[in-house]
Structures are given as C-alpha cells and as structure tokens.
Amino acid sequence: MVPLAPTPEVPLVEMRDISIAFGGIRAVDDASIDLYPGEVVALLGHNGAGKSTLIKILSGAYKRDTGTILVNGEEVAINSPRDAKKYGIETIYQTLALADNVDAAANLFLGRELMTSWGTLDDVAMEAEARKVMGRLNPRFQRFKDPVARLSGGQRQSVAIARAILFNARILIMDEPTAALGPQETAQVGELVKQLKSEGIGIFLISHDIHDVFDLADRVCVMKNGQVVGTAKTTEVTQDEVLGMIILGKCPPGAIPGPGAMKAAA
Amino acid sequence: MSDTNANSSGGWLGSDRRRLLIQEYGIFIAFVILVVVLSFSNPYFLTAGNISNVLLQTSINGVLAIGMTFVILTRGIDLSVGSVVALAGIVSASFATTSASAAVAGAPYPVFVPIAVGLAVGVACGGVVGAIVSRFAVPAFVATLGMLSAARGLTLIYGNGRPVPALVPEFRWIGTSSILGIPLPVIILAVVFAVSWWVLTQTRFGRYIYAVGGNPHAAKTSGINVTRIRFLVYVISGGLAGLAGMLLAARTGSALPQAGIAYELDAIAAVVIGGTSLAGGVGRVTGTLIGALIIGVMNNGLDLMGIQSYYQQILKGALIVGAVMLDQKRNQNA
Numbered sequence: 001m002v003p004l005a006p007t008p009e010v011p012l013v014e015m016r017d018i019s020i021a022f023g024g025i026r027a028v029d030d031a032s033i034d035l036y037p038g039e040v041v042a043l044l045g046h047n048g049a050g051k052s053t054l055i056k057i058l059s060g061a062y063k064r065d066t067g068t069i070l071v072n073g074e075e076v077a078i079n080s081p082r083d084a085k086k087y088g089i090e091t092i093y094q095t096l097a098l099a100d101n102v103d104a105a106a107n108l109f110l111g112r113e114l115m116t117s118w119g120t121l122d123d124v125a126m127e128a129e130a131r132k133v134m135g136r137l138n139p140r141f142q143r144f145k146d147p148v149a150r151l152s153g154g155q156r157q158s159v160a161i162a163r164a165i166l167f168n169a170r171i172l173i174m175d176e177p178t179a180a181l182g183p184q185e186t187a188q189v190g191e192l193v194k195q196l197k198s199e200g201i202g203i204f205l206i207s208h209d210i211h212d213v214f215d216l217a218d219r220v221c222v223m224k225n226g227q228v229v230g231t232a233k234t235t236e237v238t239q240d241e242v243l244g245m246i247i248l249g250k251c252p253p254g255a256i257p258g259p260g261a262m263k264a265a266a
Numbered sequence: 267m268s269d270t271n272a273n274s275s276g277g278w279l280g281s282d283r284r285r286l287l288i289q290e291y292g293i294f295i296a297f298v299i300l301v302v303v304l305s306f307s308n309p310y311f312l313t314a315g316n317i318s319n320v321l322l323q324t325s326i327n328g329v330l331a332i333g334m335t336f337v338i339l340t341r342g343i344d345l346s347v348g349s350v351v352a353l354a355g356i357v358s359a360s361f362a363t364t365s366a367s368a369a370v371a372g373a374p375y376p377v378f379v380p381i382a383v384g385l386a387v388g389v390a391c392g393g394v395v396g397a398i399v400s401r402f403a404v405p406a407f408v409a410t411l412g413m414l415s416a417a418r419g420l421t422l423i424y425g426n427g428r429p430v431p432a433l434v435p436e437f438r439w440i441g442t443s444s445i446l447g448i449p450l451p452v453i454i455l456a457v458v459f460a461v462s463w464w465v466l467t468q469t470r471f472g473r474y475i476y477a478v479g480g481n482p483h484a485a486k487t488s489g490i491n492v493t494r495i496r497f498l499v500y501v502i503s504g505g506l507a508g509l510a511g512m513l514l515a516a517r518t519g520s521a522l523p524q525a526g527i528a529y530e531l532d533a534i535a536a537v538v539i540g541g542t543s544l545a546g547g548v549g550r551v552t553g554t555l556i557g558a559l560i561i562g563v564m565n566n567g568l569d570l571m572g573i574q575s576y577y578q579q580i581l582k583g584a585l586i587v588g589a590v591m592l593d594q595k596r597n598q599n600a
C-alpha cells in the first residue's frame with residue numbers, strides 16, 4: 001500500500017464544539033469529533049441522539065449554529081452539499097441513491113459525465129474508468145452493462161461506494177451501510193471498508209445498532225440527547241460497555257468522556 | 267430476484283443477454299412478420315406507391331409519438347398534443363392563407379413566418395404544461411388534460427370555429443412535395459427520429475431524461491436539475507406537436523379547428539407498442555418509430571383487405587393492451 005499524503009497526526013476532518021438548534025431544541029449540543037486517514041469511526045446512538053444531525057452538518061445538508069469544521073487541519077466553510085464534495089466529503093445514503101434503470105458506469109458518472117470532444121457522452125471512457133475503480137473495490141464485479149436494478153444489494157452498495165470514491169473522496173459517510181443487507185452481503189461491505197481504509201480514506205459509519213459496526217470500526221463515538229457521551233478505541237472497550245454508553249450515557253474507563261457523559265458517582 | 271442474480275457467472279449472463287435481445291428486437295420481429303403476412307395477402311401492399319402512402323400516413327403520428335417518448339421516459343404523459351396540432355395548424359395557417367376572412371393582417375407571409383409561428387405556438391403550449399408539471403408538481407395527466415381542453419378552446423376562438431382554407435402553395439409544399447420520390451413529411455419524420463435518437467443516446471440531456479425517469483431522487487442528489495429536464499420534455503413534445511399540426515394543414519390544404527382529435531391516443535399507442543414503459547426510464551425512440559409503423563401498416567393492410575375501419579379500432583385496442591401486458595411480464599422477469 002502506498003502511504004497517503006496527510007500525516008497521521010493531522011486529522012482528515014475535525015468538528016469542534018458544533019451546536020445546532022431546531023426551534024429551541026438543541027439537536028446537537030457542543031459536540032466534537034475527529035477522523036484520521038485510514039480510520040473508521042462509528043457514530044452510535046439511539047434514534048434522535050443527534051448523530052445523523054451532526055453528520056448532516058458535515059455533509060452540508062444542515063448549517064451549524066456554532067462551531068468549526070477543519071479539513072486537514074484547516075478551517076473550512078461547509079454550507080451546502082456542494083461545498084462538502086469540494087473538500088472530498090461524500091455521503092452514501094441508506095437508500096442508495098442510484099438510477100435503477102441505467103448501468104453501473106452511467107450511475108458512477110451521473111451528473112458528472114465524461115464527454116467526447118464532440119460534446120457527446122463518452123460511454124467507452126466512462127466504462128473504462130468504471131472498470132478501473134470497481135476493479136479496486138470489488139474485482140469480481142463484472143456486470144457493467146446491466147441496469148443496476150438487476151444487481152444484488154451488495155453489488156449495488158459497491159456501485160454506490162465506487163461512485164463516491166471515483167471523485168477522490170477522502171472522507172466517506174456511510175449511513176446504516178448494512179441495514180438492508182443479508183449476512184453474505186454484509187461481509188462484502190466489510191471487505192469494501194477494509195479496502196477503502198488501506199487507501200487512506202476515512203470513514204464515518206452511522207448506526208443505531210452496535211453489532212452492525214463494532215467489528216468494522218477503529219473507534220466508536222457515542223451520542224445521547226445531542227451530546228457526545230464519549231469516544232473510545234474498539235480495542236479498549238467491550239460491546240457491553242458501549243451499550244452502557246448508548247443507553248445510560250455511562251462512560252467506561254477505556255473511553256475519553258465527552259460533555260454528555262453521566263457525572264461519575266452521582 | 268432469485269439468488270442466481272447475485273452471481274455474475276458467464277453462462278447465466280449469457281442467457282440473460284439472449285433474453286434481453288429477444289425482448290428488444292421482439293417488436294421489430296413482430297413488424298417484419300406483419301409486413302410479410304400483408305404482402306402475401308395483398309399484391310398491392312408492397313408496391314412503391316403503397317409503401318410511400320403508408321409512410322406518409324405514419325409521418326404525423328410518428329412525429330407526435332417521438333415527442334411523447336421524451337415525456338413518457340420521464341414518467342410523464344402528454345394528452346394535449348392533439349389539441350396543440352389543431353391550434354398550431356390554425357394559427358400558422360392564418361399567416362399563410364389568401365382567404366381574406368381567415369388571414370391575419372398582411373398574410374400571406376413568406377413561408378418561414380407561418381412555420382416559425384406554428385413551432386412557437388407548439389413550444390409555448392409545451393412550455394406552459396412543462397412549467398405547471400415541473401414547478402407546481404401537478405400530475406402530468408391533469409396538466410395536459412387541462413391543455414387538451416384549453417388549446418382546443420383557443421383554436422375555436424382564434425378561428426371563430428371556422429377552418430382556414432386557401433393556403434399558399436409554398437406552405438402546402440411542406441405536406442405535399444417529394445424529394446427523390448420520398449414525400450417531404452416522411453423525410454421530416456426521419457430527421458426528427460435521427461435527431462431524437464442522437465439526443466437520447468449520445469447527449470448528457472438524454473442521459474438525464476433516463477435518470478429522471480428511473481429515479482428522480484437519485485437524479486436530484488447527483489446534481490441533475492430535475493425541474494429543468496421535466497420542463498424541457500414538454501417543450502419538445504409541444505414543439506413537435508406544432509410541427510405535426512403544420513404538416514397536417516399543409517397536406518390537406520386547409521387548417522381545421524377539429525383537427526387532431528384523439529391523436530394523442532395514437533401517439534401514446536405507438537410509444538407503448540414500441541416498448542417504452544409508462545413507469546418511466548425505460549424505452550427507445552427506435553421502438554416508438556416501429557410502433558408508429560405497426561399502427562400505420564396495420565391500418566393500411568386492413569384497408570387493403572377491405573376490412574371495415576370499425577374492426578381496425580378493435581384490433582388496435584387489442585394491440586395496445588397486448589403490448590403493455592408484454593411489458594408487465596418483462597418487468598416481472600427483470
């Protein structure tokens with residue numbers, strides 16, 4: 001593996017003291033989170049804990065009230081999904097936003113087609129690029145001519161991820177990546193995540209189910225009531241301890257407590 | 267949806283390909299069979315004169331059906347084309363007539379003026395419908411049903427309910443002349459087909475039409491301006507309806523206020539027979555052209571066999587329903 005540009009000491013992305021309120025409700029309250037190259041951070045919490053809102057601020061879907069976002073150590077302004085893409089932040093939605101009736105290559109380039117010098121679609125070049133990127137991700141994938149509606153869930157997931165990394169995504173946000181998949185396909189997504197890690201891409205996995213993501217993640221960050229309960233390396237905490245963080249907000253010894261941690265010995 | 271779908275094994279893919287080919291060319295095979303049967307049953311059918319006649323009869327519906335294909339690919343429908351045919355025909359004719367009572371001041375104008383006016387009327391009608399569908403989220407069925415009624419009303423108001431007769435020869439030339447023995451409307455249909463094929467298969471706009479029809483949400487998150495695409499397909503359909511209206515008026519030598527009634531149904535029939543899915547995102551303009559030819563050939567063949575036109579309508583109805591049943595079966599298999 002070729003080592004990739006940013007030094008590991010500088011996080012790919014860092015969100016500092018982020019807050020956002022909707023009509024007086026503080027959906028995210030002073031939350032901080034970071035992500036290093038080649039790292040997978042699972043963002044966990046119940047529905048309504050604020051994890052999706054926090055990550056939508058990063059992807060540009062919501063605009064934060066306060067706080068700063070740094071990419072490669074430099075402060076950036078992310079006010080729209082377009083801004084986020086500009087900084088290499090790509091989101092893969094749970095619903096896999098693919099055009100079912102067109103083939104994989106057309107989906108990869110949808111909205112950003114390669115054109116010939118005549119101003120027409122360059123399907124040959126697009127398929128060649130598609131084969132290159134899919135060869136990296138999922139070498140067994142061969143169904144470039146079929147409409148993606150005919151692909152399996154895991155294959156569709158590959159196409160969605162390929163679409164994100166094709167345009168040099170450095171930071172990937174995956175919302176419930178395995179929620180709709182069977183065991184075999186979940187394993188396939190696990191392989192994809194490992195491949196992306198080895199290329200130095202940082203990944204946020206969003207889930208409300210710890211079992212979906214614990215094995216894939218290097219670190220977990222747990223949110224509750226809009227606040228960060230704590231952050232921990234998956235090697236230093238047990239799944240039960242993480243469950244305690246999610247349900248009770250109780251921060252175990254192996255974790256770095258955040259503002260939302262239950263006060264000790266209350 | 268079987269498990270084999272998950273594996274991309276060569277053999278399975280091979281059979282899949284074969285099935286796709288049969289599906290895609292099935293309509294063409296049906297057309298060839300129809301032609302062969304008719305040519306054996308009537309010696310006149312395959313004469314140059316009759317072929318030219320069939321193509322001429324098909325040209326107006328073909329132009330409308332190609333416009334309809336653009337709309338249906340985006341999950342829409344355009345019921346207004348028949349009325350737009352009449353409106354564009356009568357307005358453009360009023361610029362190309364020598365009849366003092368029906369003409370606008372200064373008519374007849376040089377032939378490019380009525381042509382530009384007719385196209386503009388079609389584009390304007392399509393633009394209104396497109397804006398209503400794309401910006402106000404009114405279902406296409408409703409918006410174009412409204413235009414079907416409104417454009418017919420406008421036609422009757424504009425011409426006081428009377429035809430516009432006595433069109434100048436230069437205007438009639440569009441519908442009646444031939445180049446190298448090929449009627450001009452047939453050449454126009456061929457050009458419209460070629461340009462549409464190119465747009466749908468070779469350009470970014472065409473790709474976006476398919477994407478919008480297949481999954482509007484995905485199209486939007488990919489940065490495609492879905493509103494604009496939806497708007498433009500109605501403009502195309504309206505513009506082609508304007509063209510068809512002029513072809514009709516030019517061929518008959520006068521524009522009638524009741525022209526084009528139920529033309530939208532033949533256009534939709536050609537699209538559907540041609541294999542374009544009403545669910546959007548799937549279909550080809552080649553299929554539409556063959557669909558229009560099948561309708562034209564069938565009408566002609568049944569005429570030649572001396573079968574009453576009433577029976578022709580029943581057969582056409584059966585053909586439309588049969589084509590959609592085939593389409594449904596194909597979707598289940600997919």
